[in-house]
Each structure stands twice: as structure tokens, then as C-alpha cells.
Amino acid sequence: MTTDADVAYETKTVRAVRGMESRTIKKWEADGWKLVAQTHGKVQTELTFRRPKPKSRQLLWIIGGGAFALILATIIAFGVLSERNAETAVSAAPVSSESTSEPSAEPSPEPDEVTPSAEPQPEPLVLTPANSPELAALLVLTDYCAPEVAAFAAAHSGQTISFPGYIGAMAPHDGATTRYDFLIGAGDFSESSAPGPAFQFRDVNATNDLQWVGAVPDSIGVGTNLSVTAQVDRYEQSSCLFLLEPVGTAVR
Structure with missing residues (x-):
């Protein structure tokens, strides 16, 4: 064995x-x-x-x-x-990409979104007696408390209007020494007629707040004729005052 x-x-x-x-x-x-x-x-x-x-x-x-x-x-x-x-x-056999390739650590980035180019927006239209029959009719009203005044203020709140006007009255605002309430009439100053609404610049000083265009006048007062460009604020039913915010004021 x-x-x-x-x-x-x-x-x-x-x-x-x-x-x-x-x-x-x-x-x-x-x-x-x-x-x-x-x-x-x-x-x-x-x-x-x-x-x-x-x-x-x-x-x-x-x-x-x-x-x-x-x-x-x-x-x-x-x-x-x-x-x-x-x-x-x-060794010659092709290697399957599914079995050998490791998954990407990070997801492939999403393609950038293409933001459509915004079309240029037209400048807001400034209403004048020449391009707005409604404003032209408003400026020749004989009753500043007429319902058309309230309707115009409501319809065009925030819009800009431009018209020839004048200072019809001015008084210190609540007793202030440098701030005033200006009553603005439509057209040229006249002691015999005052057509249109009773526009008002309320609680403004006579220099910066009026947004003077061109040379600042040495002095202003009742009867000064102006070129008025202002933003529609609101209409006060109790006083029939049509409040405006100055955008550009020039002596004419």
C-alpha cells in the first residue's frame, strides 16, 4: 500500500x-x-x-x-x-457602456432658457388739449363742480396731463411759512372769467416741488401764467378741488 x-x-x-x-x-x-x-x-x-x-x-x-x-x-x-x-x-469584445460606465455624479445641466426679448414699451401718452378731446372739453367747462370733472379724474388717475394755466390763488398750507396751496386755472389769467376745473397743487414749496423747467423765476404769485405738466391725483367731492402732482412747471 x-x-x-x-x-x-x-x-x-x-x-x-x-x-x-x-x-x-x-x-x-x-x-x-x-x-x-x-x-x-x-x-x-x-x-x-x-x-x-x-x-x-x-x-x-x-x-x-x-x-x-x-x-x-x-x-x-x-x-x-x-x-x-x-x-x-x-479583450476584443465591445464593453457595454451600460455595465461599465459609472453614472454621472451630477445631472447634466439643463439648457439655458431663452428669454424672449421684451419689446420696447411706448412712453406713456401725455394728454394735452391737442391730442385729447376729453381734456380739451374739460378745460372750457363753466362749472368746476360739474360731474364731468369727477369722471375725468377717476378715469385718468395717475396719468399725466399738460395744459396752459395760471396761478389763480395761493395761500400758506396750514399756516406754514414756506409751503403753499396753489389754485391753478386753465388758460390765461383773467379777472372776469375762470373756465375749467379748480386745479390745486397742495402742500408744495415754490421752488423744488413745482419741478421748474428752465430758469426758476425770482418770484411768482396770483396772475402768473404757467405751462403746467402734472399727474392726476384725485377729485375731492366736498370741495370740488381737482388735485394734481407737479411734473414740470414753466413760466410763459
């Missing part, structure tokens, strides 16, 4: 492409080799086989002669070529 200690072994290391290990093992086991170890790499697996050494290699050569050696060499060469062909096929 013999033990492993009495038997001499020969070993062989073979490389197989990953996934084809069982095929390679089966081939070498058919030749009498026994798998004793395998080491996995990224592309290949290293397989280690062993088998008992023949008792007399000289006897094998005598029995088999050169033909046996040629057959054995052919088998080994065929195995090596098969493994190389398999390895070449794996």
Missing part, C-alpha cells in the same frame, strides 16, 4: 479566461490532471493542476516513442492556442 508521501507529483499551471474555467478544468482532468488551486484575476484565472509522475519516463519513451511526444506536444499547443484565442476574443 502506497501513501501520498511515497508518490511523486508533477504540477502544471494553466491560465483560463474568466468564465471558461470549468471548460479548461474538464479538458485537463481528462488528461489525468487534478485541480489543486485556482487564483482569480480581473481577466484570467490561474489554475494549478497536479498528477502523479510516471515511474519511469524512459519506459514511456520506449513504449510511446516519438509519436507519444508529438501527440502530447500537439495537445498542449492546442490548449494554449484555445486559451489565447478565448482571451483575445474577450
Whole structure:
């Protein structure tokens, strides 16, 4: 009876492409080799086989002669070529982008939104007696408390109007020494007639608040004719005063 200690072994290391290990093992086991170890790499697996050494290699050569050696060499060469062909096929095969590509760490940026260019907005129309029949009719009213005055103020609140006018009266605002309430009439100053609404600049000083256009006059007072450009504020029903906010004032 013999033990492993009495038997001499020969070993062989073979490389197989990953996934084809069982095929390679089966081939070498058919030749009498026994798998004793395998080491996995990224592309290949290293397989280690062993088998008992023949008792007399000289006897094998005598029995088999050169033909046996040629057959054995052919088998080994065929195995090596098969493994190389398999390895070449794996390296040449296209790698799926779905399985190997890592997902992007950041989402691709959204395309910039194209903001349509805004069309230039027309300048707000300044109402004058020439371009607004409604304003022209307002300026020749004989009753400054007429319902047309309230209607015009409500319809054009915040709009700018421009017309020839004059200072019909001025008084300190609530007893102030530098702030005044100016009563503005339509057209030229006259002691006998006062058509149009009772326009008023309320609580303004005679310099900055009137928004002078051109040279600032040395003095103003009742009877001074003006070119008035102002923003419509509101109409006071109780006093029939039509309040305006000065935008531009010029002496004419």
C-alpha cells in the first residue's frame, strides 16, 4: 500500500479566461490532471493542476516513442492556442457602456432658457388739449363742480396731463411759512372769467416741488401764467378741488 508521501507529483499551471474555467478544468482532468488551486484575476484565472509522475519516463519513451511526444506536444499547443484565442476574443469584445460606465455624479445641466426679448414699451401718452378731446372739453367747462370733472379724474388717475394755466390763488398750507396751496386755472389769467376745473397743487414749496423747467423765476404769485405738466391725483367731492402732482412747471 502506497501513501501520498511515497508518490511523486508533477504540477502544471494553466491560465483560463474568466468564465471558461470549468471548460479548461474538464479538458485537463481528462488528461489525468487534478485541480489543486485556482487564483482569480480581473481577466484570467490561474489554475494549478497536479498528477502523479510516471515511474519511469524512459519506459514511456520506449513504449510511446516519438509519436507519444508529438501527440502530447500537439495537445498542449492546442490548449494554449484555445486559451489565447478565448482571451483575445474577450479583450476584443465591445464593453457595454451600460455595465461599465459609472453614472454621472451630477445631472447634466439643463439648457439655458431663452428669454424672449421684451419689446420696447411706448412712453406713456401725455394728454394735452391737442391730442385729447376729453381734456380739451374739460378745460372750457363753466362749472368746476360739474360731474364731468369727477369722471375725468377717476378715469385718468395717475396719468399725466399738460395744459396752459395760471396761478389763480395761493395761500400758506396750514399756516406754514414756506409751503403753499396753489389754485391753478386753465388758460390765461383773467379777472372776469375762470373756465375749467379748480386745479390745486397742495402742500408744495415754490421752488423744488413745482419741478421748474428752465430758469426758476425770482418770484411768482396770483396772475402768473404757467405751462403746467402734472399727474392726476384725485377729485375731492366736498370741495370740488381737482388735485394734481407737479411734473414740470414753466413760466410763459
